[in-house]
Amino acid sequence: MSFLTGNFFYNGKPLSSAPLWGMSVLESGNMRFRWNETNSVRDNFFSSICAEKRKIAQPELIHSKTVYEVSSADEIFKKKGDGILTSNKFIIPAVTVADCMPIFVYDKNSNAFGVLHSGWKGTGIVKEAFFMLNKKYGSNTDDFCFVLGPHINSCCYSIDKDRAEYFAENFGSECVSFIDGNKYSLSLADANLFLLKKIGIPDGNVFVSKECTCCFKENGAFKYGSFRRQTSSLPQDLPLEEKQKHFTVQTAFVFYSF
Template identity: 55%
Template sequence: MILEKFKFNGKNLEDGPSWGMTDISMGTMRFRWNETNENRNAFLKKLCGSDKFPAAVELIHSKTVYDIESADETIGLQGDGIITRNKNIVPVVTVADCMPIYVFDTKCGTFGTLHSGWKGTGIVGKAVGIIIEEYGSRPEDICVAIGPHIGDCCYNVTEERAHYFIDNFCHDCVSKISEDNYSLSLTKANLAVLIKCGIPEDNIKIMDECTCCHKENGEFKFGSFRRQTLNLPSDMPLEERLTKFTVQAAFVKW
């Protein structure tokens, strides 16, 4: 499991919350409101202990962020981000190639976890906007961490999607490989969002491990939708396909 501190003014912020993500060895953390995942439940019970409570949403690849005061406010909700000032809450989202993003405001104390797939790129701007507008925070007081996700080494997209990112984020987040085949850097796209928001570079931590290809000791470290579903039958129903890869849990915890 990854467990890290935020970076503030270029240094690890030891007195702030920690952010983290499970890995493939811990099993799937798949989450649906109408399902029971005992593996996930056991992990969250151990993570939270007796004094903290997990808050989750069922992901829909959106830019929807919930600002909550108690963990039960998200029960039954769909969305892709949770922020809170309540230190007894552990905001949790699931990821498997999509980007986990973590935020923490050093002044007002708001913290949270976001799921940012290609459709949801820009959700971190939405979360930062809420923190600034609702709590009077300043961009220079906000820390952001980008967790492991599929890298441009493995993320090939069509020309249409490449131009979407060029038009909406930045030109250098895509590179042409061949006709109608481009590589996409979700890191560069999200950095463009953070720069636009005014977040200082010294307040941003980036984990550059690719969930699709990164190995440790010869074994894949992370679950990956792209890698683990690559050789499945093309006629397999989507709902069944979505059960065939290892989902990670991404969280922030005091």
């Protein structure tokens, strides 16, 4: 099973002792996750990367800033939220994304790790995760490593003036650019880099993926599922539950390879 994987970076260098981050791609299939549904595509995907005794811990997403820290996978059962952290190496924390940004977290001090789902509504969840580990373990800013994973880049992410103003006000003016009329483009990466800089996370501990989930192609084919791209031809007023049948959700996770 092919999926995307990479390192955390510390001081600009890959951290070999840390867990790895991973993300499924378009051809992996739909990784949709709901507590009251089964998804055999997702089950097969994870069974191919989960060695024995490893358990997935995943909340059902609600576009919030709610983060859980768990020591066993059972603790997340039936929970809804957008972030999951653990320091148990036998757990694989996971979320789903389809244009929203997966933010992978590793804290060198406590060895806690995890992943956050950060869309426009949830922007700021990265701060929640930081303060959670900072408070619990006393981890300092330079203990933290963050990877901002593949997401819809500003090339494809147009927003209206109200949302542009909200972002410029809360996450710095650099994350929005004027296009024309009521149209602006949004960079979720710049918004999160603004927050990480404000907290004081060193640049060398942050890695940003530049691949746009909406338009990036590899060997002539789209690499990722994308809410924007795959629902752009559908009627605007189609309910979200209907739209969800038409786009491919990725799973984003952090794991130890042993």
